[in-house]
Amino acid sequence: xxxxxxxxxxxxxxxxxxxxxxxxxxxxxxxxxxxxxxxxxxxxxxxxxxxxxxxxxxxxxxxxxxxxxxxxxxxxxxxxxxxxxxxxxxxxxxxxxxxxxxxxxxxxxxxxxxxxxxxxxxxxxxxxxxxxxxxxxxxxxxxxxxxxxxxxxxxxxxxxxxxxxxxxxxxxxxxxxxxxxxxxxxxxxxxxxxxxxxxxxxxxxxxxxxxxxxxxxxxxxxxxxxxxxxxxxxxxxxxxxxxxxxx
Amino acid sequence: xxxxxxxxxxxxxxxxxxxxxxxxxxxxxxxxxxxxxxxxxxxxxxxxxxxxxxxxxxxxxxxxxxxxxxxxxxxxxxxxxxxxxxxxxxxxxxxxxxxxxxxxxxxxxxxxxxxxxxxxxxxxxxxxxxxxxxxxxxxxxxxxxxxxxxxxxxxxxxxxxxxxxxxxxxxxxxxxxxxxxxxxxxxxxxxxxxxxxxxxxxxxxxxxxxxxxxxxxxxxxxx
Numbered sequence: 001x002x003x004x005x006x007x008x009x010x011x012x013x014x015x016x017x018x019x020x021x022x023x024x025x026x027x028x029x030x031x032x033x034x035x036x037x038x039x040x041x042x043x044x045x046x047x048x049x050x051x052x053x054x055x056x057x058x059x060x061x062x063x064x065x066x067x068x069x070x071x072x073x074x075x076x077x078x079x080x081x082x083x084x085x086x087x088x089x090x091x092x093x094x095x096x097x098x099x100x101x102x103x104x105x106x107x108x109x110x111x112x113x114x115x116x117x118x119x120x121x122x123x124x125x126x127x128x129x130x131x132x133x134x135x136x137x138x139x140x141x142x143x144x145x146x147x148x149x150x151x152x153x154x155x156x157x158x159x160x161x162x163x164x165x166x167x168x169x170x171x172x173x174x175x176x177x178x179x180x181x182x183x184x185x186x187x188x189x190x191x192x193x194x195x196x197x198x199x200x201x202x203x204x205x206x207x208x209x210x211x212x213x214x215x216x217x218x219x220x221x222x223x224x225x226x227x228x229x230x231x232x233x234x235x236x237x238x239x240x241x242x243x244x245x246x247x
Numbered sequence: 248x249x250x251x252x253x254x255x256x257x258x259x260x261x262x263x264x265x266x267x268x269x270x271x272x273x274x275x276x277x278x279x280x281x282x283x284x285x286x287x288x289x290x291x292x293x294x295x296x297x298x299x300x301x302x303x304x305x306x307x308x309x310x311x312x313x314x315x316x317x318x319x320x321x322x323x324x325x326x327x328x329x330x331x332x333x334x335x336x337x338x339x340x341x342x343x344x345x346x347x348x349x350x351x352x353x354x355x356x357x358x359x360x361x362x363x364x365x366x367x368x369x370x371x372x373x374x375x376x377x378x379x380x381x382x383x384x385x386x387x388x389x390x391x392x393x394x395x396x397x398x399x400x401x402x403x404x405x406x407x408x409x410x411x412x413x414x415x416x417x418x419x420x421x422x423x424x425x426x427x428x429x430x431x432x433x434x435x436x437x438x439x440x441x442x443x444x445x446x447x448x449x450x451x452x453x454x455x456x457x458x459x460x461x462x463x464x465x466x467x468x469x470x
Binding site: 055081110 | 370371384388
């Protein structure tokens with residue numbers, strides 16, 4: 001048996017109708033590794049991480065997550081998803097629940113943790129993301145940055161093995177980006193396995209072991225943040241970097 | 248003109264109007280509960296992926312919405328006994344209103360569920376919830392809030408539709424008006440009075456809608 005990573009793409013393909021959105025993706029993410037995925041819009045980077053927890057189904061190839069092959073009838077997707085946190089660009093907090101209820105809902109109902117215990121853990125997590133005073137606030141009463149930090153706490157409440165971030169700061173006002181990135185850095189430094197779709201280079205340089213550059217559904221280049229940002233190897237990555245670095 | 252208008256007859260018939268009003272209220276309420284039950288089942292069928300449940304639900308909803316309530320009522324009242332089902336007129340009336348209104352309620356609930364952003368489903372899927380948990384904890388509580396105002400609108404329609412039951416001799420409010428109109432030949436008095444009572448019921452339901460709107464508005468429903 002070959003050694004497998006925490007997340008293992010082997011020759012993965014996916015189509016949206018005629019469009020080949022993922023082309024022969026082979027990528028392995030080791031436990032405790034942080035991989036940043038970047039690329040122009042429409043390059044398939046969101047689709048790539050959405051495949052990991054089965055929000056998108058793959059067409060062919062193998063995708064093994066935490067030792068379980070996706071698409072295999074023996075794989076319990078619902079169970080596997082409890083091990084994978086997913087942070088959305090648009091937060092997707094439950095608007096009818098308070099911050100604390102957002103964090104404790106799945107632990108109580110999915111993990112079957114007793115309510116008092118889940119609430120204690122939830123309060124600690126909200127304190128950890130700097131929102132101890134917003135425990136009883138509804139999402140509508142929070143800023144974008146605060147909502148995204150609740151969303152991260154909501155994922156951490158499940159004690160996942162993997163965290164996926166789909167452009168977590170793209171919907172935020174500039175002054176709120178750093179408060180979210182700080183939380184993500186803290187999560188990374190605790191040894192979480194992470195795949196992060198982002199163009200935040202500061203974050204990538206600080207915590208990522210690897211940057212993967214995608215274009216038109218394929219992985220074009222991958223390397224350490226320093227290699228990639230300072231010495232991009234392909235024309236396409238150079239063109240991309242020149243655009244995001246212009247300002 | 249007004250000297251011909253007999254307030255005295257109205258007052259004399261008030262007990263009858265009162266009984267009619269009470270009957271209209273409770274049979275409407277019962278029919279609305281029935282409509283909710285029919286609507287929830289139809290909506291659940293309609294939201295399934297496979298056509299096996301969806302097709303009959305869609306056909307039923309179309310059939311009800313495309314045909315007059317009076318035709319449906321007459322079918323149940325005159326048609327069913329010929330097919331061997333003899334039911335009291337009150338039961339037929341409540342059944343007709345429930346089955347009719349249920350089709351509209353199904354569409355209202357469906358619209359409420361479909362109005363919940365896709366991201367809510369994805370967030371709950373990603374956290375490992377099963378279909379039932381997602382519906383119970385995330386989707387339905389939110390859909391419920393957006394559904395209340397149109398459902399009360401449907402309740403108002405149902406109360407007005409219940410007037411048709413006078414045609415199968417259910418002693419409800421409109422029937423009381425008809426009695427005054429025919430017994431004393433006072434259609435103006437009879438029908439104006441029941442109109443006033445329907446207006447009263449309308450304002451009660453509208454007040455309820457406003458109240459529920461205020462109540463729901465405080466629960467931080469908006470994003």
